[in-house]
Amino acid sequence: MPFPVEPMLAMPGELPADREQYGLEVKWDGIRALLHLEDGVMRMTGRHGADYSRRYPEISDFGLDNVLLDGEIVALDAKGRPSFERLQHRMHLTDPDPAMMRLYPVTYLPFDLLGVAGTPLFDLPYAARRALLDELDVGAPPYFLGTSDLLAATSAQGLEGVVAKRLDSPYRPGIRAAWWIKVKNLTAREVVIGGWKPGKGRRAGGIGSLVMGAFAERGLVYVGHVGTGFTDADLERLHELLAPLEIPRSPFANAVPWRNRWVRPDLVGEVAYTMWTDDQKLRHPVWRGLRPDKFPAEVSLP
Structure with missing residues (x-):
């Protein structure tokens, strides 16, 4: 069976107007991986063909053979939610020792079936591939009709969002297709600017990202860097404002x-973000603008 080098990717966006033409899946906060089971050998690859086969030995073959799956590697927190922070303890380990596997176990959540018995299923519609996947005993998370309130449900549960997939869409390895739309739950909040990281490439000589903080009893606490959401005019204006505030x-x-x-x-600025990590960092922050109406002392940790 041909093994695709890279998975198909989703475009960022909003829920489509013709939602009845889509299925909705939970957007799992983990690492994308293709699982290839053939002739008793399991091979796992990620984006750009990275080989994950030895990194996550607890992921099983589900008792299957001659099957190609697409899914997400996740590490769950105490509430059963995917935690990218926990997964980071495992992402760069080859042949992890048993202690790390006990502390930070991972699991594989398959959400697409790409091949069976040597036959690629790339041209089958998404709905047909999902129906075949659901016949396998692999613990695939369900998908819901696009008219459901799954996005609101994921927000209430502190999950990242949803992926809307056209029910009639084929699978095209390695491309970012408009047939799949990732919709994130974003929350806005104020942050205090305490520094900036110099840029590279097109941003060389200027601001690459801002260092964000919020106040707690011990003082200003670092909560992350934000490097997306800026226009060129934003970066120029921020550089002008921050230059006279520089300290050693x-x-x-x-x-x-x-x-x-x-x-x-x-x-003080405002960012949109998906969630707080366990160590009080903002996940996926996006710059929204300065808040001259706010005083830094008003910005505190949640």
């Missing part, structure tokens, strides 16, 4: 990764 030392009470330029924490 970090204003944060906790450690901040990377080499940054520090500023007096006088400016």
